[in-house]
Amino acid sequence: QSFLENLRKRELPFELLSTSSITYTNENDVASKARDPLIEVFSKMGTLVLMGPSGVGKSTLTNRLFPDLGQRVGALSSATGRGKHTTTHASLHDHAAGFSLVDTPGIRDFGLTRIRPEEVSRYFPDWSEAPPCRFRNCAHVNEPGCVVLACRDAGEISSSTYKVYLNLLDEAKRVEELAIERKRSDNNRRR
DSSP states (O other), X not given: OHHHHHHHHSOOSSOOOOOOTTTOOOOSSHHHHTTXXXXXXXXXXXXXXXXXXXXXXXXXXXXXXXXXXXXXXXXOOTTTSSOOOOOOSOEEEEOTTSOEEEEOOOBOOOOOSSOOGGGGGGGOGGGTXXXXXXXXXXXXXXXXXXXXXXXXXXXXSOHHHHHHHHHHHHHHHHHHHHHHHHHHHHHHHHO
């Protein structure tokens, strides 16, 4: 909940809604659906696209909004406790409340192309409100006086968010190393 609370404190250019496939209910009559916060917001938007990682519940949410649809969904993985990649193609659905929704397959991987390792932390906006670290070029990995590490240890930054940061940092380092190696190789060929 603290992640959502931190996001809500920021002046974001979009409305933030949270939902749960476990607690979300959907009555069958259109009059009661109009009061549903998701449907109320969605009805003002025209066409929406659900995008995100595999197994986070996009098709489950689609099924909740369209109870007669029966989109295929997978069981939670016993190993990770998360959903599994099930949707294989995008599908468009028109809702009686006046919006259309596109359910898309999950994103399994993505790569960083032009982000230098020292820029990765800029993509974690909830960290920007913390006071600056002791060192201007802090990588937030093991430096003394690192505010991000202190926030993580205090539970103000979730360990899962921090793990994502470390993975992206490693990816950015690999991409940078490959670019340097490619440049060396190109220079050697020109000689």
